[in-house]
Amino acid sequence: xxxxxxxxxxxxxxxxxxxxxxxxxxxxxxxxxxxxxxxxxxxxxxxxxxxxxxxxxxxxxxxxxxxxxxxxxxxxxxxxxxxxxxxxxxxxxxxxxxxxxxxxxxxxxxxxxxxxxxxxxxxxxxxxxxxxxxxxxxxxxxxxxxxxxxxxxxxxxxxxxxxxxxxxxxxxxxxxxxxxxxxxxxxxxxxxxxxxxxxxxxxxxxxxxxxxxxxxxxxxxxxxxxxxxxxxxxxxxxxxxxxxxxxxxxxxxxxxxxxxxxxxxxxxxxxxxxxxxxxxxxxxxxxxxxxxxxxxxxxxxxxxxxxxxxxxxxxxxxxxxxxxxxxxxxxxxxxxxxxxxxxxxxxxxxxxxxxxxxxxxxxxxxxxxxxxxxxxxxxxxxxxxxxxxxxxxxxxxxxxxxxxxxxxxxxxxxxxxxxxxxxxxxxx
Numbered sequence: 001x002x003x004x005x006x007x008x009x010x011x012x013x014x015x016x017x018x019x020x021x022x023x024x025x026x027x028x029x030x031x032x033x034x035x036x037x038x039x040x041x042x043x044x045x046x047x048x049x050x051x052x053x054x055x056x057x058x059x060x061x062x063x064x065x066x067x068x069x070x071x072x073x074x075x076x077x078x079x080x081x082x083x084x085x086x087x088x089x090x091x092x093x094x095x096x097x098x099x100x101x102x103x104x105x106x107x108x109x110x111x112x113x114x115x116x117x118x119x120x121x122x123x124x125x126x127x128x129x130x131x132x133x134x135x136x137x138x139x140x141x142x143x144x145x146x147x148x149x150x151x152x153x154x155x156x157x158x159x160x161x162x163x164x165x166x167x168x169x170x171x172x173x174x175x176x177x178x179x180x181x182x183x184x185x186x187x188x189x190x191x192x193x194x195x196x197x198x199x200x201x202x203x204x205x206x207x208x209x210x211x212x213x214x215x216x217x218x219x220x221x222x223x224x225x226x227x228x229x230x231x232x233x234x235x236x237x238x239x240x241x242x243x244x245x246x247x248x249x250x251x252x253x254x255x256x257x258x259x260x261x262x263x264x265x266x267x268x269x270x271x272x273x274x275x276x277x278x279x280x281x282x283x284x285x286x287x288x289x290x291x292x293x294x295x296x297x298x299x300x301x302x303x304x305x306x307x308x309x310x311x312x313x314x315x316x317x318x319x320x321x322x323x324x325x326x327x328x329x330x331x332x333x334x335x336x337x338x339x340x341x342x343x344x345x346x347x348x349x350x351x352x353x354x355x356x357x358x359x360x361x362x363x364x365x366x367x368x369x370x371x372x373x374x375x376x377x378x379x380x381x382x383x384x385x386x387x388x389x390x391x392x393x394x395x396x397x398x399x400x401x402x403x404x405x406x407x408x409x410x411x412x413x414x415x416x417x418x419x420x421x422x423x424x425x426x427x428x
Contacts, residue, residue, distance in 0.1 A: 006032055006185075007042045015181070023074040027177045034174055035185025043183035044190065046149055048142035048165065049124075050078055050179035051133045053151035054172045055085035056387055057111030064173060065110065068117040071180060078122035078179035083133035083140045085152055086322065086356075087111070088387035093379040094352055100393045107391060122179070129382065130356030132249070132322040134158055137358040144271055147190060149178035153262070154253035154321040154405065160263040162240070162248050164271035166190045169262045189262050195226060195272065197265055197281045203231030204291045208247075210299075210416050212404040214290065215251035217298045219259025221288050226263050227255075228281050233268040242326050244269060253321045254404035305411035311398040316347075316424050317385040317412065319354030320403035328355055328363050328380070336376050338425035346377035349400075349424045357382045386410060 008016070016032070018025045035043065054064060071077075088108050096104065115123075124140070131152050133140035142148055144164035150156045151170045159165040168188045170178070178184045188194045199222045203209070218227055236244045248266070255261035265273040265280050272280060318331060331353055339345055355363070360380055364370050373380060385403070389395050389410035399412045400423060407414035421427060 004032060005036055006040060008032075009043075012043065012183070021074055023070050023076060024181070027071075027076070028181045028183070030177050031174070031181055031183060031185065034171075035187060038185065038187040040185035040187040042186050044147045044186045046079065046147055046178060046182055046184050048146040048148045049080040049140050050082045050148070050175050051140060051150040051152055051155055052082060052084040052118075052172070052176055054176075055129055055384070056088050057108050057114035059106075059109050061110070061114075065114065065117065067173065067176075068114075068121060072117065072120045076121070076180050078176070079182040080179075081122050081124040081128075082179060083124055083128040083130065083138060084118060085129065085131050086354075086382060086384035086387070087129045088383060088390075090381045090383045093381040094383055094388055095350065096394070100391055103391050103393055108387075121176070127357035127361065130322050130358070131155055131320075131384065132158075132324065132356055132359075134163065135322075135324055135356065135359065137325060137362050138356050139358075147184060149175045149184040151175040153256035153260075154249075156262050157252040157256045157264070158249055160189055160195075161252055161265070161270050162245060166195075167262075169256075169260070195263060195280070197228035198222070198225040198285055199227040200281060200285050200287045201227045201229040202287060202289045203229060203234075204289060205231075205235075205295065206292055208235035209290075209295055211247045211251040212254045212402060212414070213295050213299050213416075215254025215256075216258040216404045217290055217295060218251075218264070218288075219255035219257065219261050220298070222255075222259060222261060224260040224262070226265070227261065227288075228265045228267070228273065228278065228285075230267045232266050236269065238268040239274075240269065242324075246324055246327055249321060249324070250403075257405040257408045299416075302407060302414055304413055306398050306413060307396070308398075313349050313400040313413070313423060314397045315399045316349050316351045316420060317354060317388075317399065317401045317403065317406060318351070318420065320385050320401065320406040323353055323355040323359070325355075325359050325362055328353055328359065329369065332369060332373050332376070332378065334421060335378060335425060336372055338421050338427040339376050342426040342428075344426050346375075347424045348426050350379070351377070351424045352379045352381055352385070354381050354383060354385055385412075 142165035148167035
């Protein structure tokens with residue numbers, strides 16, 4: 001035990017001594033060494049459910065499967081049932097040609113086996129596959145101040161910023177091991193000091209900015225630092241509403257993928273900013289002013305990864321991160337109105353809305369809304385669009401999206417919501 005610098009409880013020492021089995025010993029040792037790497041002095045009890053980032057059965061992930069098998073053999077489960085990122089495949093709603101399917105069968109050949117493993121170590125249920133686990137329909141919604149162990153970047157930044165919970169951007173598998181031992185190392189965004197803002201973001205735009213582009217601008221400037229944003233409340237209003245939640249969800253996902261933001265504060269809107277105000281700023285903070293010209297510069301800087309930039313789009317993905325129930329309804333309404341005005345009747349491009357299985361299930365209870373969705377030719381899926389585009393054959397397709405996260409990690413071409421609507425409906 002002398003090799004550990006961390007202050008350990010008698011229970012933790014007992015586990016590390018191997019008195020509760022070798023597998024639990026290895027799990028806790030991994031968590032302790034992970035914490036010591038980042039200077040953690042102790043472990044904290046996890047208060048909410050964990051969320052796993054690794055949801056795909058890629059055959060090369062043999063070490064992950066082996067760890068799962070060892071946990072299962074020793075009957076070790078997470079303290080609370082957990083959620084996990086989206087599934088990769090849905091052939092019914094996201095069409096693939098035979099060659100693409102062959103590649104997918106190779107890429108995700110262990111999916112069925114891995115999902116069985118997930119259930120045996122504590123997966124909530126068959127619907128628990130989503131990157132927006134915090135939505136009410138899914139139910140993994142931590143409370144303000146809850147200590148978490150999550151890894152999915154868009155979920156981490158939402159939990160920290162909008163809900164006021166506390167989680168670092170942990171690596172995959174570490175969050176699972178933390179869930180098994182029920183403890184997480186105290187460092188970074190779990191500490192008051194680590195939640196201080198090093199950047200003051202002054203928003204000076206003529207109207208509410210596109211959430212994806214604003215998040216992109218912030219992420220690329222501050223990288224992993226915490227920003228304190230002022231001026232957004234002038235457009236969104238003070239406090240939290242459904243509209244604000246959806247906006248912050250997408251803005252945060254862009255800041256986490258275009259940079260590495262795990263927490264942001266928004267004056268008069270997010271919980272810690274309401275409680276503490278500008279005292280959240282460190283003394284030597286930096287300032288970044290964002291106006292209309294800066295957002296346009298950011299937008300124009302995005303590279304187009306298509307071989308032929310003038311190609312007609314083949315698919316459009318909307319929902320990365322997964323859409324909320326309100327966003328699904330909103331897109332159905334906007335697309336339906338646009339196809340009526342354009343006189344087309346249906347979308348001109350294969351358009352796919354992506355949402356959690358629980359949100360889809362709730363939406364489908366509304367038979368009229370489902371009829372409207374089908375009537376305009378739009379599909380609703382539970383997959384992660386990023387996992388679809390990881391297929392090298394799919395990556396060659398000209399695919400458009402309104403997601404800055406999907407643009408960042410794939411060859412998808414980013415457009416604003418308004419341009420997306422025009423392209424998929426022919427609306428001028």
